[in-house]
Amino acid sequence: MVRMDADDQARAGTSAGVPLTGEPGGKTFFGQPRALANLFSVELWERFSFYGMQGIVLLYMYFEVTEGGLGLDQAAAAGIVGAYGGSVYLFSVLGGWVADRLVGSERTMYASAVLIMLGHISLALLPGVPGLALGLICIAVGSGGLKATITNLVGSLYAPGDTRRDAGFSIFYMGINIGGLLGPLLTGLAQQRVGFHLGFGLAAIGMAIGLIQYAFGRKNLPESVHYVPDPLPRSKYGRAIAVAVGAVAVIAVAVATGLLNPDNLADVVVGAVAVAAVALFTVLLTSKQLDADERSRVLSFIPMFIGSAAFWALFQQQFTVITIYSDTRLDREFTDLPLLGDWTMPIPWVQSFNPFFIIVLAPVFAALWTKLGDRQPTTPVKFSIGIALMGAAFLLFLPMVGVEAVPVLWIAVIMLVATLGELMLSPVGLSLATKLAPRAFPVLMVALFYLSVSLGTALSGTLAGFYSEDNEAAYFGILGAVTIGIGVILLALSPRISRLMRGIR
Numbered sequence: 001m002v003r004m005d006a007d008d009q010a011r012a013g014t015s016a017g018v019p020l021t022g023e024p025g026g027k028t029f030f031g032q033p034r035a036l037a038n039l040f041s042v043e044l045w046e047r048f049s050f051y052g053m054q055g056i057v058l059l060y061m062y063f064e065v066t067e068g069g070l071g072l073d074q075a076a077a078a079g080i081v082g083a084y085g086g087s088v089y090l091f092s093v094l095g096g097w098v099a100d101r102l103v104g105s106e107r108t109m110y111a112s113a114v115l116i117m118l119g120h121i122s123l124a125l126l127p128g129v130p131g132l133a134l135g136l137i138c139i140a141v142g143s144g145g146l147k148a149t150i151t152n153l154v155g156s157l158y159a160p161g162d163t164r165r166d167a168g169f170s171i172f173y174m175g176i177n178i179g180g181l182l183g184p185l186l187t188g189l190a191q192q193r194v195g196f197h198l199g200f201g202l203a204a205i206g207m208a209i210g211l212i213q214y215a216f217g218r219k220n221l222p223e224s225v226h227y228v229p230d231p232l233p234r235s236k237y238g239r240a241i242a243v244a245v246g247a248v249a250v251i252a253v254a255v256a257t258g259l260l261n262p263d264n265l266a267d268v269v270v271g272a273v274a275v276a277a278v279a280l281f282t283v284l285l286t287s288k289q290l291d292a293d294e295r296s297r298v299l300s301f302i303p304m305f306i307g308s309a310a311f312w313a314l315f316q317q318q319f320t321v322i323t324i325y326s327d328t329r330l331d332r333e334f335t336d337l338p339l340l341g342d343w344t345m346p347i348p349w350v351q352s353f354n355p356f357f358i359i360v361l362a363p364v365f366a367a368l369w370t371k372l373g374d375r376q377p378t379t380p381v382k383f384s385i386g387i388a389l390m391g392a393a394f395l396l397f398l399p400m401v402g403v404e405a406v407p408v409l410w411i412a413v414i415m416l417v418a419t420l421g422e423l424m425l426s427p428v429g430l431s432l433a434t435k436l437a438p439r440a441f442p443v444l445m446v447a448l449f450y451l452s453v454s455l456g457t458a459l460s461g462t463l464a465g466f467y468s469e470d471n472e473a474a475y476f477g478i479l480g481a482v483t484i485g486i487g488v489i490l491l492a493l494s495p496r497i498s499r500l501m502r503g504i505r
Helices: 006-011 035-062 074-103 105-125 128-147 150-155 165-193 196-220 234-256 265-286 292-319 321-328 347-375 379-395 408-436 442-464 469-500
Strands: 333-337 341-344
Touching: 035 074, 035 105, 035 128, 035 150, 035 165, 035 196, 035 292, 035 321, 035 347, 074 105, 074 128, 074 265, 074 292, 074 321, 074 442, 105 128, 105 150, 105 196, 150 165, 165 196, 165 347, 265 292, 265 442, 292 321, 292 347, 292 379, 292 408, 292 442, 292 469, 321 347, 321 408, 321 442, 347 408, 379 408, 379 469, 408 442
Parallel strands: none
Antiparallel strands: 333 341
């Protein structure tokens, strides 16, 4: 996720779908192909705008009108945030389809980035619920399209065997986390000092900066970025348009009739993602194009999918429950600070703990796995530990139940434990999907990992509806214990899962 979540890991670790034709030499960016600077910039500012907006949008929804907000019900607002987050990953599947079958990765990414900017402008300039709805829809669709394509563009800069490749992705990865770190800090400060719309405006400006720089550097990208791997025949355009119009019409009717509303939006997204996941697993397991080993590997991914969804259902609550907790339970008041005097920390700043810890700890984990080599834990064991750590992070809320003003450092400790769990699960999750993928369906397995993140993110919104200050002990205790239990079960199953993986670690 203001962290290197699953989609960020995807951007920092794969490049499937575009022929790799980058050439060494010429002007460089830290020794890398010059075009990396443009992709680094658009990604940094996209993450700045994405997490900057997400840091304040929940507050905007449930703050009273007199405080600059919309005055929505807190539980419904948290559900909307969860549904929005889950929808981003669903739209990444759509973005991948558009890139692979219609216009290629580069045009899809550029149009998606423009759509993201327009979404932030809508939030900044259009008042009330219409501005919120239009803004979130544009950002969700745009972010999904960008997630599905920008990794391919980075990968296209390197020819096969180019030794700069890993270093280039590492530089790109730093852009992700720098943007995720700075976004909540600046938009949170703007919201506190001036108001929500300035915070959204900063997100729009950030996205515009990235786009402007990228537009000037588009010519430096290799021709391969315009490659369409599997062009949709012209004869099928009508069917695709009909399906798209029909889907929009169904959603419009559901909203107009009240069948789809803020109170059930997260639940609807959860259901849609669950159905999509079952359908994809069914397609894979029943396909005659899979041999016995490939079918076994797909089966091994089922418990990993469930574990991943459980992890993200808790982790993504930093944008729902933990935001509410920071607003109502955290002692953000500091007195007699040098130069500042008495100062109140903005609520969204809590969301910058995670990317800070990622930047510090990711190199440590990378060095650890490199040193251990073949002695490092298998992927199912890493998943198990990561899930258990996430559950343990929730249990750390329990000592603060009943404490009137929770210290900021306590939340920092909780986010540290959660980040340790993320580093055990997120970096290896997408990699695992690519390794387990059948030869005939490499994209579908990656889509399944995205769907596990989508399912967990949407669930984070549904679960947030059960949170209140009066039931903190039950909420954090039950979710933490259940998640640790899932980790323990997965650990117990890890030898069998490893056997089903047929030689994949």
